[in-house]
Amino acid sequence: MDTTIWIQLISSWGVPLVLLALGYGVGTSVERSHYRSLRIREARMRSLPALNLQRPPAHWKIAGAGMVTGSVVVSVDYFKRFLAGLRGLVGGRIRVYESLLDRGRREALLRMKEGARQQGYDAIVNVRLETSRMASSRRDGKGTAGVEVLAFGTAVRIAR
Amino acid sequence: MILSNTEEVPGRKVRELYGVVSGSTVRAKHIGRDFMAGLKNLVGGELKGYTELLREARQEAMDRMVEQAEAMGANAVLNVRFSTSSVAQSAAELFAYGTAVRLE
Numbered sequence: 001m002d003t004t005i006w007i008q009l010i011s012s013w014g015v016p017l018v019l020l021a022l023g024y025g026v027g028t029s030v031e032r033s034h035y036r037s038l039r040i041r042e043a044r045m046r047s048l049p050a051l052n053l054q055r056p057p058a059h060w061k062i063a064g065a066g067m068v069t070g071s072v073v074v075s076v077d078y079f080k081r082f083l084a085g086l087r088g089l090v091g092g093r094i095r096v097y098e099s100l101l102d103r104g105r106r107e108a109l110l111r112m113k114e115g116a117r118q119q120g121y122d123a124i125v126n127v128r129l130e131t132s133r134m135a136s137s138r139r140d141g142k143g144t145a146g147v148e149v150l151a152f153g154t155a156v157r158i159a160r
Numbered sequence: 161m162i163l164s165n166t167e168e169v170p171g172r173k174v175r176e177l178y179g180v181v182s183g184s185t186v187r188a189k190h191i192g193r194d195f196m197a198g199l200k201n202l203v204g205g206e207l208k209g210y211t212e213l214l215r216e217a218r219q220e221a222m223d224r225m226v227e228q229a230e231a232m233g234a235n236a237v238l239n240v241r242f243s244t245s246s247v248a249q250s251a252a253e254l255f256a257y258g259t260a261v262r263l264e
Binding site: 019022023026027030031034054055056060061062063064065066067069071072073074075076077078080100107125126128130132134146148150152153154156 | 162163164165166167168169170171172197200201202203204205206207208210211214215218240242244252
């Protein structure tokens with residue numbers, strides 16, 4: 001009798017519990033290492049400013065211009081999605097999604113800057129950010145596969 | 161061909177305006193990528209397959225826009241904008257548009 005109850009419990013709750021544990025363990029370490037890499041690369045890119053002014057300051061002597069973009073699709077892990085679902089019941093601030101969007105925006109901006117540096121540009125003006133949700137292939141279309149963040153702007157080369 | 165999302169190319173003058181040019185592409189995710197992304201979705205982080213897919217699609221939309229501008233005799237596209245809309249369950253349209261001009 002006892003064993004059948006255990007088998008029933010494990011078969012109905014086992015998989016979600018394993019996924020929660022996996023999501024928590026791996027997801028947390030993935031997020032931590034992403035933030036570490038963001039900090040290092042941001043420090044490296046600090047000398048290439050990204051401005052959202054429509055045009056470069058008048059005293060810059062512009063030697064060339066071109067468009068640059070950076071994009072990324074990021075998603076949260078199973079555990080955080082579960083937490084966010086619980087939050088949805090009582091309302092309030094959902095921190096796990098805040099950090100997801102923060103990571104996405106910073107990553108997209110960084111990729112745009114890295115692309116600009118590779119092409120020999122010195123600064124980026126008129127920077128714009130766009131965020132869109134990617135629907136998952138779940139049949140009801142309710143699941144979220146992740147969010148895409150796109151950063152784009154006009155990179156300029158400054159004459160010296 | 162110079163692309164810019166500003167209304168003028170810094171340091172250059174516009175000589176002639178040709179009008180709006182645009183390019184678009186509709187893409188669906190393929191099943192293998194979908195499956196991998198589904199697995200990746202459990203632990204979170206970047207879904208590289210989707211990042212690539214959208215980047216390629218956006219590049220294609222831009223290429224088509226540039227093609228159109230070249231056919232008009234333009235040498236730059238200004239004020240470039242992007243938009244994304246999902247047409248069906250697993251397909252998305254990526255659209256790029258801007259103003260074709262001739263710079264001095």
